[in-house]
C-alpha cells in the first residue's frame with residue numbers, strides 16, 4: 001500500500017512541485033493551504049490533486065484554527081504530513097497529534113539559524129557554508145530529528161537572493177529524497193537521531209557546484 005501524504009503550504013509551492021515532479025512512491029491525498037490564493041494551491045488544482053483551502057483569518061485563534069486543520073488532515077488518513085513552505089507556527093496540540101509523521105524543510109543548516117530571514121542572517125554572520133535541512137517537527141520551533149541536509153558554499157558576492165536561489169535548488173533535491181526514505185520505511189529514530197536503514201547512502205548532500 002502506498003504512503004498517503006498530505007502537503008501543507010502557504011505560498012509559491014516550489015518544494016511541493018519538486019516533490020510531485022520526483023514521482024515518488026506516494027499518494028498525495030490532499031494539498032492544504034491556510035492561504036486560499038497560494039500559488040502552490042492553484043498549481044495543485046491544475047494538476048488535478050485534491051485541495052483544501054482553510055483561511056486562518058476566519059478563526060478566533062491559533063488553537064481553533066489548528067484544531068480544524070488537524071481534523072481536516074486526519075480525514076485523509078495520512079501516513080505523512082509534509083510542510084512545504086507552511087508559514088504558520090503550529091500549536092503544541094497539533095504537533096502532538098502528528099509527531100513522528102510530520103516533516104519540515106528549513107532553509108539553513110539547523111540548528112543554526114532557526115526562524116525567519118535565514119539567508120540574511122547567514123550572510124551577516126559571515127558563515128562560509130550554508131544550506132537546508134529536512135527534519136521531523138517537534139514542539140521546539142525548527143528543531144527536531146534531522147533526516148537530511150544539503151550544504152551550499154557562500155560566495156563573497158552573495159546577496160540574500162543569490163544565496164537563497166542556490167539553497168532552494170538543494171531543497172528541491174533533498175525534500176523528495178527524505179520523503180522517499182520515509183515512504184520506504186527506512187528512517188529509524190535512535191534517541192533523537194535519524195539513521196537510514198539498510199543503506200550506506202549519506203544523509204548529507206554536498207554541492208555539485210564548485
Ligand code: GRF
Pocket residue numbers: 009011012013014015016040084085086105106107132168171
Ligand atoms: C523554502 O525556503 C522552505 O525552506 C521554507 O519556506 C520556503 C518555501 O518555498 N520553509 P516554496 O513555497 O516551497 O517555494
